[in-house]
Amino acid sequence: MRTLTDLHSGWRLTLAEAAADTPERVRGASVEATVPGCVHTDLMAAGLLADPYLDRNEDQQRWVGDSDWRYATTLPVDGPAAPSTADRIDLVFDGLDTVAEIRLDGEPVGRTRNQHRGYRFDVTDRLAGGGAHELSVVLRAARRYAERVRDEVGERPGAYPEPLQYIRKTAANFGWDWGPSLLTAGIWRAVRLEHWSTARLARVRPQVRVVDGDTGEVVVHVEVERAGDPATELTVTARVGDVTGSATVPARATSATVRLRVPGVALWWPHDLGDQPRYELAVELAAAGVGLDTWRRRIGFRTVELRTAPDADGTPFAFVVNGREIFVRGANWIPDDCFLSRVDRPRYAARVRQAVDANITLLRVWGGGCYESDDFYDVCDELGVLVWQDFLFACAAYPEEEPLRGEVEAEARDNVVRLMPHPSLVLWNGNNENIWGFHDWDWQPVLAGRSWGWGYYSELLPAVLAELDPTRPYWPGSPYSGDPARHPNEQAHGNTHIWTIWNEVDYTAYRDWRPRFVSEFGFQGPPNWATLTRAIHDDPLLPDSPGMLAHQKAPDGTGKLARGMAPHLPEPRNTDDWHYLTQLNQARAVAVGIEHLRSLGPYCAGAVFWQLNDCWPVTSWAAVDGDGRRKPLWYAVRRAFAPRLLTVQPRPDGLAVVLVNDGGDTWSGDLEATRRDLGGEVLAKMSLPAVVEPGRPVTVVLSRDVAETADATAELLVVEFAGGRALWFFAEDRDLPLPTAPPQVRAAPAPDGVRLTVTARALLRDVVVQADRLDPSAEVDEQVVTLLPGESYTFTIRTSVAADDPRWGGAPVLRTVNDLRARAVDTVG
Incomplete structure (x- = not known):
């Protein structure tokens, strides 16, 4: 039977070759290394490196990525390297970052050049005699290697000046418009010795389908690797529940297929439409009745289709599940972290749970990141979140020559096979923005006919999928219009990215778009206050103070925040105001985009905003900041993505109410729309019954007496339906004479914290409780709440701060747009 021994202890880290600016305190140092891990985190643990996430530390740490590093450990005499009767001993690395030389007792074992795949080396002869052995891994500077490859294959353009396209490494490590430049190195995934005899399961590929209603089919393709006598006949057995099948691997053969038909299966669904039943698939390899190896995964039965057949309006891009x-x-x-080994299963679970709680049904794993660990996909399987997986190409022209082409194919094969058991995985996508870049970013004169990646996206990757996993759809890129002769970001065809809003025009211009599917759009905002002040210690702390600018990676990001806010909100008077208003503006902007796109369904079949999470504390497009705190955007997304949405939208013939029902049942009730003054008095009213079937939005154009106003700054529209409410303001907040009457605030103890009840004496715009200003661990159940005169809302706050703390009653903890005009708040104990 194959036995596995982890090699995760006893490692030391030293410099192999120092960059010129490496500090003296590091030269000659030998520190304890954590495996899996990376150089940065080991140096931090040893007190030799300041946290690069804090202040401007990142700027002084380029030397870490520009140095060579050596990991070393000793395999003890009586440990995994002891004399063995196994036919074969393999040294297995699940992930090395990135350019590595592996040695045993100073003698070379192998080299690696790809962070995104695993490696296996036969070390049987090296360990056959027993005794102590030194295992070492030297990691060469990734940037220097990438520059050498660039010199070999020729310059290629990209969105960033770093040579990220010449090495198979997480591209975002080189820096992005939301992330720092931290070129990591390390043994970032598990390493072990495997002892085995006769044969092992080298690759198991379960192709899972649903046939004949509730009958599941699992076609298990097995590849074996042999050691010892190649004439040995082998048996492969596969089992799902009570259903078992077997196949023989004849002498000298290395593959077999077992086909199982599993009756009465329950379908796996996204979390909003059903349950997520999974079934254990067990595969065993034996010879003459003696077990040699086993493989187990949990699979789910579901169907998935990407509907792209042209229609009268263009080319749809619609997912069909079951x-x-x-x-x-x-x-x-x-x-979720620049240092990938720090993201463990509980952290994945917390982050994906935040997605589920925000009514998100799909996560797109972006092409400048990594193929996440199995824990991520397991959690998505468990929680019912669909996964769109990019192949790892982003924002650059990628050479198709060696030494890159072979690595691209190897990593694709590794990861397609590794991830194909997961029912959550519903799409493979060729790249992020590279086809767009070829068309629009002035690449073609620089390329001068050289390869740029199209061969990967149009030939290599689809061929790998057709061979290994034909059960899932593939799409060449994001954005892509479905035809190489057509502009890749043509909104009537395929999937679209919308970035003119953040970069050029006001967020209300989302309503000018009519796309079939949007896979990127978004708007920036700073992290929550506790995250911001943990990471940045500028005095004074200003939107443009040095630490703040170091944590704003978008070109002219601070200027764009100001210009995006100016048409809508009062001018901030200090950093507290700026923080509240920019977070609020982010929430409003993305909500406008989501609600508009959903109102276009089913013509538009999806809205995938940028982005759920951050990798460090930064001003960015994320809904959950770098410390895991939910920004106001998260709450706005939760409302805008609710399965049942009530939204007011401008249409050519006037204001309309759109009722969107993504649930499984009919939604019905009486729709009531009222035009009111800011004091709450009803000036005009209309009502009618409405029935909304799943997947078919209903649009109701409002009567002119309700939808039109003679004084935009004095009135608003209130729409109610089946317990839901939507508001429409005819003027922007900066132009509204918002009442200055302070709200009544009552704080009362709750089992886990505080209940904070806010009662509006007058119209109260967008109440936000920044509880993390009092308690960094605090969590609030709701944010961005507008109250009509006389209404109350009770915020439930999980916190250790007492209810009688007077700071609950006003700024900067309790914020409203109104308090930009008047700060007085009446607190009732």
Whole structure:
């Protein structure tokens, strides 16, 4: 039987070759290394490196990525390297970052050049004699290697000046418009010795389908590797529940197929449409009745189709799961930490749970990141979140020559096979923005006919999928219009990115778009206050103070925040105001985009905003900041992505109410729309019954007496339906004479914290409780709440701060747009 021994202890880290600016305190140092881990985190643990996430530390740490590093450990005499009767001993690395030389007792074992795949080396002869052995891994500077490859294959353009396209490494490590430049190195995934005899399961590929209603089919393709006598006949057995099948691997053969038909299976569904039943698939390899190896995974039965057949309006891009076309309510996912080994299963679970709680049904794993660990996909399987997986190409022209082409194919094969058991995985996508870049970013004169990646996206990757996993759809890129002769970001065809809003025009211009599917759009805002002040210690702390600018990676990001806010909100008077208003403006902007796109369904079949999460504390497009705190955007997304949405939208013939039902049942009730003055008095009213079937939005154009106003700054529209409410303001907040009457605030103890009841004496715009200003661990159940005169809302706050703390009653903890005009708040004990 194959036995596994982890090699995760006893490692030391030293410099192999120092960059010129390496500090003296590091030269000659030998520190304890954590495996899996990376150089940065080991140096931090040893007190030799300041946290690069804090202040401007990142700027002084380029030397870490520009140095060579050596990991070393000793395999003890009586440990995994002791004399063995196994036919074969393999040294296995699940992930090395990135350019590595592996040695045993100073003698070379192998080299690696790809962070995104695993490696296996036969070390049987090296360990056959027993005794102590030194295992070492030297990691060469990634930037220097990438520059050498660039010199070999020729310059290629990209969105960033770093040579990220010449090495198979997480591209975002080189820096992005939301992330720092931290070129990591390390043994970032598990390493072990495997002892085995006769044969092992080298690759198991379960192709899972649903046939004949509730009958599942699992076609298990097995590849074996042999050691010892190649004439040995082998048996492969596969089992799902009570259903078992077997196949023989004849002498000298290395593959077999077992086909199982499993009756009465329950379908796996996205979390908003059903349950997520999974079944254990067990595969065993034996010879003459003696077990040699086992493989186990949990699989799910579901069907998935990407509907792209042209129609009268263009080219749709619609997901169909278990025969039901769905509107995708999605978010883009980036690595949750620059130091990938720090992201464990509980952290994945917390982050994906935040997605589920925000009514997100799909996460797109973006192409500048990594293929996440199995824990991520397991959690998505368990929680019912669909996964769109990019192959790892982003924002650059990628050479198709060696030494890159072979690595691209190897990593694709590794990861397609590794991830194919997961029912959550519903799409493979060729790249992020590279086809767009080829068309629009002035690449073609620089390329001068050289390869740029199209061969990967149009030939290599689809061929790998057709061979290994034909059960899932593939799409060449994001954005891509479905035809190489057509502009890749043509909104009537395929999937679209919308970035003119953040970069050029006001967020209300989302309503000018009519796309079939949007896989990127978004708007920036700072992290929550506790996250911001943990990471940045500028005095004074200003939107443009040095630490703040170091944590704003978008070109002219601070200027864009100001210009995006100016048409809508009062001018901030200090950093507290700026923080509240920019977070609020982010929430409003993305909500406008989501609600508009959903109102276009089923013509538009999905909205995947940028982005769910951050990798460090930064001003960015994320809904959950770098410390895991939910920004006001998260709460706005939760409302805008609710399965049942009530939204007011401008249409050519006037204001309309759109009722969107993504649930499984009919939604019905009486729709009531009222035009009111800011004091709450009803000036005009209309009502009618409405029935909304799943997947078919209903649009109701409002009567002119309700939808039109003679004084935009004095009135608003209130729409109510089946317990839901939507508001429409005819003027922007900066122009509204918002009442200055302070709200009544009552704080009362709750089992886990505080109940904070806010009662509006007058119209109260967008109440936000920044509880993390009092308690960094505090969590609030709701944010961005507008109250009409006389209404109350009770915020439930999990916190250790007492209810009688007077700071609950006003700024900067309790914020409203009104308090930009008057700060007085009446607190009732």
